[in-house]
Amino acid sequence: MSESNRRKFLQRAGIFSATTFLASLTQPAWSRNLDSAIKNAESISPDELASEEDFWYYIQQSFTVSPSLINLNNGGVSPAPKTVQDAMKRYYDYCNEAPSYYMWRILDQGREPLRKNLAKLAGCSPEEIAINRNSSEGLETIIFGLQLKAGDEVVATLQDYPNMINAYKQREMRDGIKMKWISLELPSEDEEYMVRQFVNAFTSKTKVVHITHVINWNGQILPVKKIAQEAHKRGIEVVVDGAHSFAHFDFKIPELDADYFAASLHKWLYAPIGSGLLYVRKEKIKNIYPLFATSENPLKDDIRKFENLGTRPMFIEQAIGKAIEFHEMIGSERKEKRLHYLKNYWMEKVKDIPKVKLNTSMNPKYGCAIGNVLVEGRKPGELDSFLLDKYKVHTVGIVWENINGVRVTPNVYTTTKNLDVLVEGITAFVKS
Numbered sequence: 001m002s003e004s005n006r007r008k009f010l011q012r013a014g015i016f017s018a019t020t021f022l023a024s025l026t027q028p029a030w031s032r033n034l035d036s037a038i039k040n041a042e043s044i045s046p047d048e049l050a051s052e053e054d055f056w057y058y059i060q061q062s063f064t065v066s067p068s069l070i071n072l073n074n075g076g077v078s079p080a081p082k083t084v085q086d087a088m089k090r091y092y093d094y095c096n097e098a099p100s101y102y103m104w105r106i107l108d109q110g111r112e113p114l115r116k117n118l119a120k121l122a123g124c125s126p127e128e129i130a131i132n133r134n135s136s137e138g139l140e141t142i143i144f145g146l147q148l149k150a151g152d153e154v155v156a157t158l159q160d161y162p163n164m165i166n167a168y169k170q171r172e173m174r175d176g177i178k179m180k181w182i183s184l185e186l187p188s189e190d191e192e193y194m195v196r197q198f199v200n201a202f203t204s205k206t207k208v209v210h211i212t213h214v215i216n217w218n219g220q221i222l223p224v225k226k227i228a229q230e231a232h233k234r235g236i237e238v239v240v241d242g243a244h245s246f247a248h249f250d251f252k253i254p255e256l257d258a259d260y261f262a263a264s265l266h267k268w269l270y271a272p273i274g275s276g277l278l279y280v281r282k283e284k285i286k287n288i289y290p291l292f293a294t295s296e297n298p299l300k301d302d303i304r305k306f307e308n309l310g311t312r313p314m315f316i317e318q319a320i321g322k323a324i325e326f327h328e329m330i331g332s333e334r335k336e337k338r339l340h341y342l343k344n345y346w347m348e349k350v351k352d353i354p355k356v357k358l359n360t361s362m363n364p365k366y367g368c369a370i371g372n373v374l375v376e377g378r379k380p381g382e383l384d385s386f387l388l389d390k391y392k393v394h395t396v397g398i399v400w401e402n403i404n405g406v407r408v409t410p411n412v413y414t415t416t417k418n419l420d421v422l423v424e425g426i427t428a429f430v431k432s
């Protein structure tokens with residue numbers, strides 16, 4: 001953003017203007033400033049806005065994150081904005097006034113509107129969305145619900161998430177299905193290579209392919225649609241692990257051509273911890289057995305059959321609605337551009353330091369917020385501890401299959417000043 005545009009942005013965002021005076025009587029300062037920042041952002045392209053620190057500073061003020069710890073492990077789970085936290089606590093308080101009444105007669109009425117709002121965000125029909133607690137639950141519902149028999153083959157990668165790997169191994173042990181594990185050399189910007197690894201593993205016995213949309217270890221985005229199309233040509237069903245992709249970057253679930261897709265909403269949607277969604281393509285619902293048995297026919301064609309969890313924290317579920325509002329306030333494209341900008345900001349600054357190896361692509365097609373860095377000759381855990389002990393920067397050391405490095409995941413509340421501290425820490429570590 002040019003200096004004159006920047007001044008205009010700040011002037012228009014003026015916190016003491018007469019028009020904001022009335023609002024000031026009822027709204028806290030951070031929220032008033034955010035309102036004007038959002039209005040002013042409308043005239044700026046998402047690309048330009050990505051580096052507008054003042055705007056993102058107001059976004060930061062909607063969170064309650066600690067100023068004394070720089071949290072760069074948002075890949076694990078994200079904090080929720082204050083509006084989401086407040087809604088969850090408010091609903092919890094209602095529930096405790098008379099749980100069976102407020103949960104089952106009042107809050108539960110919010111389930112169908114929430115399904116609609118989630119479906120709108122996902123770009124599919126509400127009849128294809130089940131609301132649950134996390135990606136593990138969504139994916140295991142599918143992995144255990146698929147009608148596979150002994151000898152049927154499933155293709156998946158060694159870089160998939162451990163819960164999913166374990167679920168398939170359990171089916172292998174129990175039902176005699178056969179797993180075909182492939183190993184990907186990452187990072188990769190070679191779409192052909194990635195698609196070929198999957199296709200080469202397909203045989204006439206392959207019934208299912210499991211694809212992780214964003215590999216959590218290093219942030220690699222896989223070409224899901226291309227792999228899914230190859231699978232469908234061969235009559236193979238497609239399960240997509242969207243734990244890290246949903247609400248992280250801008251896409252709609254049906255564009256992926258997946259049959260099944262699950263996400264954790266406590267990651268990139270910033271919903272309360274313990275919230276998730278499962279998408280099942282409409283015509284596939286009737287083939288899947290739910291993990292928790294349902295009344296009447298378990299093979300009925302109703303997505304709600306996957307929500308038979310028993311008593312659950314409805315205050316968490318209902319606060320998802322507030323997270324959708326927050327997400328829409330920022331806007332998918334702006335969020336994606338900012339997250340990508342932050343990842344490349346620190347990577348650009350460390351990439352030429354001797355011994356520093358980046359394990360993540362800087363191309364937006366193959367990576368977004370998540371980055372992974374290795375200092376050659378040193379263990380990832382050493383850098384992780386160094387950053388925490390000396391700089392109060394929280395990251396996570398990754399040693400998994402062929403991926404070694406420290407994973408760094410900024411978020412919309414991360415500032416470039418925070419990332420400068422990270423860069424200083426990595427530079428000092430290399431010299432230590």
Ligand SMILES: Cc1ncc(COP(=O)(O)O)c(C=O)c1O
Nearest residue numbers: 134135136137161216241243264
């Ligand atoms: C790729 C991937 N899949 C699945 C999961 C499981 O998510 P949850 O613990 O929310 O069920 C994670 C969690 O980090 C993940 O990164």
